[in-house]
Amino acid sequence: MSADKRNALGRGLGALLNDSEYVNGTVAKKTSPAVAAPETEGLKSVNAIKINEIEVNPFQPRTEFDEQALQELADSISVQGLIQPVTVRKTGPRSYQLISGERRLRASKLAGLTEIPAYVRTANDQQMLEMALIENIQRENLNAIEMALSFQRMIDECNLKQDELGERVSKNRSTVTNYLRLLKLPPAVQSSIRDGQITMGHARALVNVEDAAKLLFIHHQIIEKGLSVRKVEELVRELQKTPAKNSIGKPTNKPSFQAQKIQSDLASKFNSPVKLKVGQNGKGSIEIPFLSEDDLNRILEMLDW
Template identity: 70%
Template sequence: MSVDKKKALGKGLSALLDDSTSINSQKSYTAPETGGVGHNNNGLGSVNEIRIAEIEINPFQPRTDFDEQALIELAESIKVQGLIQPITVRRVNSHSYQLISGERRLRASKRAGLNTIPAYIRTANDQQMLEMALIENIQRENLNAMEVALSFQRMLDECGLKQEELGERVSKNRSTVTNYLRLLKLPPSIQASIRDGDISMGHARALITITDPIKQVHLHQQILQHGLSVRKVEEMVRDLQQGNAQKKEARKPEPVSFQIQKIQDDLASKFSTKVKLKVSNKGAGSIEIPFLSQDDLTRILEMLDW
């Protein structure tokens, strides 16, 4: 193996694995030319060549979609160059391992026809496995926003983390974490569009600020039908919110004068029910005396000497 390949081993994993995996241990690894197995039963933290057939898929893997063409391309690369970055596993027993991270590399290695694969072996409990698998996937550039959001939520729910702790784990500030988590409150049709790449994170952030799900879905449909830009959607959301504010302002009742309020209170006390006076600018108006039942109406009519 070339010096460049040795340096590349484990790149990106050092931030995730806090054990004895180091540059020195990486240099000790040499891939067998014949594809034989180089088990190191005491090699926790070092790179070992283990049988692919002995590796179980990580049950905590949050990633469910793997690009078929990308797997084919990676498999072809592995046939020519070998696997540069080892996978990470935990030992179940002497001849059984469970994958912690690197499922895409494992799948491509199987396609490439490999019988063995280089792997870091480490000790991890179920929660650590889940956390490492989630963090590895979150740090992938091609992970869609919904996968990130769901991974964040799983880390909060299943790893018992707070948002601040989650942000530290994934090197993101709390506002970014919050924005992703808010995606999970959007209607399912919008979440599906984010997942499929039909709308961007920018579109989603604008839609989140609308509180009415029906209006969210309506604007979402307009985005899809007319290919609206993020800026255009933001403008439409602002107009919608301003329109709602104006409607609320228009619905505000006219302030009641002290004199009218005094009459209302006196009548309410007399009839033992809420009384409302409506008086126009010209002095005309009406008196509303609500009743709760037929008996209540009879009581009020008797008081009016009806």
């Protein structure tokens, strides 16, 4: 393969069309260097836009990108160019904001491209958010927490009700509700969902546990013992039947809101069902149970012991 042909492949869509301009679904002759090609708008028009003129989408629901997958895409783009255009909106004479295609944009930068093909659309902030969310749901397989955060953002910023949101993303209201409930889980549990340590099925069982200490205990058991969703559901039912008791076997008085908050925060930090006991005189104790010697070492490391 000649050097000219390799360079053509690296330039992407225009090169694949023999350096012609692709406008309104047809191939047009490339303009001379002295005359700039007119910029067109709409999803049937593709424009070559400089990468350094494109800013990322502030409404992008995806927060993490697989570095290895990005590099693989970049390697492909280096050889064949970017075949599928990104979508942008114009924000100034030489500035654009990405609507969808951040993964392709990142990979194009890694591949060393200076310009990429793009559709130019007119969109307001609400449309930006909706298009970015829908594009990611359809193409990028958001994890459950990213999906839940995206749904909540659309409700808050676009003033949508849950049934209206369901219509936008082609999901029924109960599915939307199940995702939104995940945001009520402690940060440690949300992180496990995001990282794939526990499944959506596990999470749906955990959201029914109101006691934070019990919830985090079950969460730790799922990861430690690899519990199935059915086993977690059984464990939740058993723990829900068991009231908290003090040392002489009687139900304890309900702790204050402040004590509950501290206990919940500590349990989340140590990923363990921490018990906080506070007497009427202000004295008390903090109990951090451990399940094994390895678990003890984990807690001691967090305490810088």
